[in-house]
Amino acid sequence: MPELPEVETMVRGIRGSVEGRRISEFRKCPCHCKPITMTPGIKAIRSRVLNQKIVTVRRLAKRVILDLENENSFVIEPRMTGLMLLSDPPSTGHLRLEWVLKKGRSQNSLWFWDRRGLGTVRLYRKSELLNDLGPLKLGPDALAVSLKELKRRCAETSRAVKVALLDQKMIAGIGNLYASEILHLSQIHPERKANELTAEEIQAIHHAMNRILKTAIRYEGSTLGDGTYRNALNQSGSYQNEHRVYGREGKGCPSCKGASIIRTVQAQRSTFFCPCCQANKDGF
């Protein structure tokens, strides 16, 4: 499930083979699955992107952005199982889109692969992506938000802090896996109301967010049991071996060694935490 570290890994993996190249072809792959969401349609996209050079490859929260020289930008949202690949798809059956790229005489391809097909590919004007007033309505990036801004945004919501961290309008880039990891390192109970956290607790979250996400990027993200997440060369990440709580229900807490990790459900998603290390305040 690509979250910030996985999407950052995708961007880093494809950048060198994509930036500065021209799109000589953009097409749907002949797979028999339902087509993924794409706006506008393939014809309109082709008319705006063919023969355009890809100037920049970058990450915007959990999206991959390809900025073209004519001020159009591809916004690729992998959601659960989408991948950006340069070679060797996990299975050819779920290849969705292909960009054929050219630079001088050399030619290579970039693919969007998506087993479940929940991912989306859209073309926007680059000017629409500059801030959170645009169509994406994203909050500040989890790796760029200042402590002051995080405090301000926490104060604005009474939702459980775990649920608030998943809200891309509040902070962009964190998903279900890293939300649990961040709160465990912060030693904060996931049900605590965001607007009741102390300044010290928000500072702990800010610090943990940076540490967890940066470390996960260094490990090239988490590849879970289903093996779906892979980097641009179809290789697994390794941060799953460093997980403190996610997917570790009933196993020992890596911090206190004594207690077992508990799984609960918040906003219809699994939350993992240590009832001992994260048992702070409000009776939790």
Next chain:
DNA sequence: CCCCAGTCCTGCGGGC
């Protein structure tokens, strides 16, 4: 404002 359930989608694994 907040919360909840439903929607999209496919593969996997538990239970019978």
Next chain:
DNA sequence: TGCCCGCAGGACTGGG
């Protein structure tokens, strides 16, 4: 052994 069902959850929507 084989089939059915629930689960995985990112983003979004509609109703209370």
